[in-house]
Amino acid sequence: MLHQRAAREPVDRLFHALADPNRRGIIERLSLGPATVTELAEPLPMSLSAVVQHLKVLQVSGLVSSEKVGRVRTCRIEPAALRPVERWIASRRSGWESRLDRLGEYLAEGNDEPKMGTP
């Protein structure tokens, strides 16, 4: 039980970080490239300090890292937080889901009976 609990904690933080639409917006913005805190705040209807709070949650989850140079803090996405292998496996699974949906469409067409003489 203890082992399970320990293993779940980073996932809990990740899901908490992703549960908020503003934080997802920040992630989508950062997926285009690094940005300063001010740049991130600009399009959002909230105060700079609220953006900083959201960034803290994102940093605790490991999804976002930041670096301060002089007075400017620049944020970047850390895709490794959602481990590449997990992504890969999820995409393999979704590949199978769409493939089996195609099989369903094919079977529903009803022309899957063996045809003689077709090349």
Place this chain on the structure above:
Amino acid sequence: MSARAVEHATFVVERRYEVSPERAFAAWADPQAKARWFVDSDASLELDFRVGGRERSRGTAPDGRPYSYEALYQDIVPAERIVYTYDMHLEETRISVSLATVEFRPVSANGTRLVFTEQGAFLDGYEFPARRASGMGGLLDALESELQSEPPGA
């Protein structure tokens, strides 16, 4: 990504079809039928459907890199079960080796519950190109589909 790594994972995908297990099975067994749904339209498929027989497919990933698939059939029980092993290459790099089990279970009068189970060794953390191309949006989609998918082995 050049670091050596092996990640083991199992996933299950289930579907219900309103056809008999015999017809659902035939869509896997007949090369022409299988080519209709199994591969992308630009990909090739060769299928020698018998125990010890091989299946090969080649295509182009969304980022333009060639991929190849090769399977070896291990166990075939008509209208009931197919077990095969397969590997995937992206360009010249082997990115996964898997054991796949397809079960065809009759449901109601004329239906089939298909249970696809893949147990894989995923090598060196290679990403599937589709996800890389679609970036974070695709990642969130994948997460959503993960959350919506049924837990395996109910």
